[in-house]
Amino acid sequence: MFAFVIRRLLISIPVLLVASFLVFIMVTLMGDPLDALRVTNPPTPPETIALEAQRLHLDLPWYERYWHWLTNALQGDFGPSVNKTENINEEVWGRLGVTLRLVFVALAVALVLAIVTGVVSAVKQYSKMDYTATFFGFLFLAMPSFWLAILLKEAGILLNQADGDPQSRVFYTYGDRSVLLEDDSAWGRFADIAGHMILPTIALALITFASWTRFQRSSMLEVLGSDYIRLARAKGLRWRKVLTKHALRTALIPLVTVTALDFAGILGGAVITEQVFGWHGMGQYLIDSITTRDAYAVMAWLLIAGTIVVIFNLIADLLYGVLDPRIRI
């Protein structure tokens, strides 16, 4: 297994390298970040612009710039930001935790929800429960993530105002944490962060779970119709045991595939959710960076996102081995 992990990681290195090259060309085409300096009033002195160009390595030809970026990035330095007061490394690593917190909790909630509703829908096919789950599955599949996020946010605001006291709060609707904390103990900080996570997590999880529950339902139906389940029943095994020990384990394999495939999409969904709830996470950083044409910041963002997706796919491959003993890795 160790050899497998190493081999897979080695294969993904060239993919990430080529991706970084193409992304570099893309961000170079995004436009000149110094344009903003050229149109200021009073005009910026040309020396300042030349110095900025030198700081951002814009005086080098693009291939030299890429090489320069690559050699530095491999040593953990993502290059200078267009915003002089910001350091890309600090920003990115500081914000990554905020975003991953949202992504992984939403992922876990979506998985649990998808497995439970999918299995119940399949076991009780054509029941009221099945139709309800199917209805919501289709609804959330068709719902734009930003619309649902705004809806939840506004619902939270309305609930907070419902008792007429503007100071009272049921849900946090803005930011990833409070700026001023009343209770600055470890527990207080944790509770504050968890409180801020509730609505964004629901928004991201509901959008994500929709297609998974359909998947889980159909794969569970397929397994329940198979011969080995009939055999397990025929030899007198209890239904509950058949479901949990025999059917569910097999039916989870397709879900692992879909989860791994959708993971990049969840990172994208987090960008939108963060934007709606005003989180200072990776998503907001990406949007700010694209707007200011901060090429190195966009590169850092995409490289980190790509690496996370690669690692996540690797975990999914390892999970196949756990779920299906026939697969040896």
Place this chain on the structure above:
Amino acid sequence: MTEQLQITPEKAVSSKEFTVQERSQFQIVLRRFMRHRLAMGSLFVFILIVLFAYAGAALWKYSYTDITPDNSMPPSWEHPFGTDNLGRDGLAKVMRGLQQSLKIALSVAVIGIVMGTAWGAIAGYFGRHVDNLLMRFADMVIILPGIAVAASLASISQGAWWSIALIIGGLASANVSRLIRGLVLSLREQDFIEAARALGASDSRIILRHLVPNALGPTIVSATILIAVGILAETALSFLGFGVQPPDSSLGLLIQQAQSAVNTRPWLFYFPGFFIILIALTINFIGDGLRDAFDPKQTRVRR
């Protein structure tokens, strides 16, 4: 497959030798689709939405750029979808947004399917190094979050509708290429292809009579689903500010402009969202109906 053996009464009394009417594959698929009530209903609703967007905008008394004296009016007979704070008519704006969003979503489907089919078919047909190269390229597109790449690319092109369609369609074609490649690879090895070859069928006959009809079903289904993907991606992109740019309109842009006024002018927020959901929902149902029509094996319900 009872429908293939249906006996038509007129022919039964006539003295002809065969009482069974021959049907082409297309007719069989069409009949199965027409029997899928939810899909037919969805198709009807979808056509109504398209008519509403294009014919409605031509007939409606206000244009989306007209500024009327009624500011921030709730829905009324004069303004069925209300007005915004400048007095622009909500219905006209939603119809314009629908036009742009539909146009982009349909283009995404066409671009995605054409590029994806070429990409996947070439990879599957040539195999070996070409396959390896093209599929690693698809992997690369797939590991990067689409919305991030699309937003970066869209900021280059300054938000022309066709460039947004091209970006989303191009990124989506990576997924399509995997599907098509898998189809080509599995079809190539199937017994009926071998049988046709053994009977002396030419390459063009195998491709036209066996490969294309068998690959057509999944391709059409994924093209349909791409419309839903396209509309959700375009509205998300426009919502983030990298898609369609004002003064033009799109359903995503309308929601972005309305997000600060959800509680004070809710009509501006709910109507565009309702249409996005309706379009994505009907498209998904149509896709399901087509999937069942093309491949009745996949559904357990007998139709």
